[in-house]
Amino acid sequence: MYFTAQAVAKHMIEKGIRGRIINTASIAATVSPPGTAIYSSSKAAVVSLTKALAVELAPKGINVNAISPGVFPSEMSDGIVESPGSKKALKAIPNRRWGDTEHDMMGVLLLLASEKAxxxxxxxxxxxxGGHSLYAFNPMDPTSVFEDPS
Known part of the structure; x- marks a missing residue:
């Protein structure tokens, strides 16, 4: 990710192109459930890299930002979305639905890509x-936060 951003930024600067670099992180960058140490730390690194690149590149007319999606239906999240406990897992998302790539992600992507916005x-x-990261959750038991501890 760093080398790609570096190459793109170098080209943009040489050509006098002002623009955007948009990275994809994850809610795992700030919520680290058990068993996700490597994945969570890599996504936290994306957020940190985004901030560091933003400081370096904004004066050159290149805005660097990131998007951190929660659970969206995908090959990676099929174990959650298609599991028998998926209705229970939805309770850990305040708006009670999985993300929709076309509507939820594209809107944010368009915002960040827009020069004016x-x-x-x-x-x-x-x-x-959908508010999922507002709760500390365990991906193996994502609604344990709602259960009575007794």
Whole structure:
């Protein structure tokens, strides 16, 4: 991710192109359930890299921001979305639904890519998860937060 951003930024600067670099992180960057140490730390690194690149590149007319999606139907999340406990898992999302790539992710992507709408957004990480990361959750038992501890 760093080398790609570095190559793109070098080209943009040489050609005098002002624009956007948008990284994809995850809610795992800030919520680290058991068993996700490597994945969570790699996504936290994406958020940190986004901020560091933003500081370096904003003066050159390149805004760098990130999107952190929650659970969206995908090959990676099939174990959650298609599991027998998926209705229970939805209770851990305040708006009670999985993300929709076309509507939820594309809207944020268009915002961050828009010159007018995001001209003053620099080093921002936008979480797109329906409020899922507002709860500390365990992906193996995502609604344990709602259960009576007794």
């Amino acid at each position: 995001s001209a003053h957004l620099v080093g921002v990480n936008i979480t797109v998860d």
